[in-house]
Amino acid sequence: MxxxxxxxxxxxxxxxLAAHPAQIPTHPDEKKSLPAPNIVPDGVSPPIQHPLDPLNADEINLTTRLLLASSKFQKHMRIIAITPNEPDNKQSVLDYKSKDQLQRRATATVRDPKGRTTYEFVVDLTNKTVEKCTEYKNGQPGLxxxxxxxxxxxxxxxxxxxxxxxxxxxxxxxxxxxxxxxxxxxxxxxxxxxxxxxxxxxxxxxxxxxxxxxxxxxxxxxxxxxxxxxxxxxxxxxxxxxxxxxxxxxxxxxxxxx
Known part of the structure; x- marks a missing residue:
């Protein structure tokens, strides 16, 4: 051997790392046909109408900007995933009315290749702050x-x-x-x-x-x-x-x- x-x-x-569509190219000929990354501008996303609605493009863009501006986020880190962070108070979801103020949070899974570790950032989208950062040394996000x-x-x-x-x-x-x-x-x-x-x-x-x-x-x-x-x-x-x-x-x- x-x-x-x-x-x-x-x-x-x-x-x-450039963004790519959800089809993994396995040969250079397939890479040539990949479209350019589609970045959705702010203000064109459908409005959020319920606490459990998926994140829209505006919220994902905001999460990214808040992360990049945070002192805890280094430029060599990679954002692996951005997902909704469900409200802690489940009763507030059950009692939600359309006129109630929405409290929205996102969880960003981030890989630090230099530190060989993974972080989860909780981002408060309502108050536009990075609320929490937790390190996970013994786990890996999906590729x-x-x-x-x-x-x-x-x-x-x-x-x-x-x-x-x-x-x-x-x-x-x-x-x-x-x-x-x-x-x-x-x-x-x-x-x-x-x-x-x-x-x-x-x-x-x-x-x-x-x-x-x-x-x-x-x-x-x-x-x-x-x-x-x-x-x-x-x-x-x-x-x-x-x-x-x-x-x-x-x-x-x-x-x-x-």
Whole structure:
């Protein structure tokens, strides 16, 4: 087994990850078709009419501005999620009338890649203040689509992966990375130590090709999204399944399909 590590740390990437739609692109051709981030301007959101209404765009924008202005929020931190913070007093929700003043709060889940820790900020949207900040060292928020897209860029530029694929006569342009959670192998995978995922790599010959049928075995790839580090473990060169495994009408009829 050969294990290599490459650090492609990029300050710009750690400070600002671009937003992407909810479809994870797994190949450069798919990235080209991604639309630009859609930022909703203030004042165009539907009004809030009930304490349990979802956050609208105005409230999400306000939460972001209040976080960025807070002394507790550092510019290298990443906002992972912004969700409604339900009222503590449940009876007030049951008794709510349309003329009552709304008290609105949001919870922002934030990752600190330098401190390798996670925070939850409670933001009071009514009084426009950051109300509370709680640190969670032994937990991880879910991976975001923009992190996976950024991870895909790291993988495609990684010289150790390029070398591993070259040994197998595989071109990077034919490779698809599909992200999966890392699992737990030992203490180095602990959620308190780093933020990782382990993508599977497969070969795709054309846009409609079933790459799940062409997994590249023998490789274990780890992406650390805190340090922007890629680790490659090359255990063995294992032949890729030769059949196409496509389930479209043409593929099903082909004798070389399965």
């Amino acid at each position: 050969v294990k290599t590590t490459e650090n492609n740390s990029d300050t710009a990437a750690t400070e600002q 975001t689509f923009d992190e996976m897209v950024e991870g895909d860029d790291l993988l495609r530029a990684n010289k150790d992966l390029l070398a591993a694929f070259a040994k197998r006569n595989i071109k990077m342009d034919d490779v698809v990375f599909y992200p999966f959670s890392s699992g737990y192998r030992d203490e180095t995978d602990s959620s308190s130590k780093r933020r990782i995922y382990r993508p599977y790599a497969a070969v795709r010959k054309h846009p409609e090709d079933n790459y799940y049928a062409h997994h590249i075995d023998g490789l274990v790839i780890t992406v650390d999204l805190d340090s922007f580090t890629v680790e490659v473990e090359d255990h063995a060169i294992i032949p890729i399944a030769p059949k196409s495994g496509n389930y479209d009408p043409e593929g099903i009829k082909s004798p070389d399909n399965v």
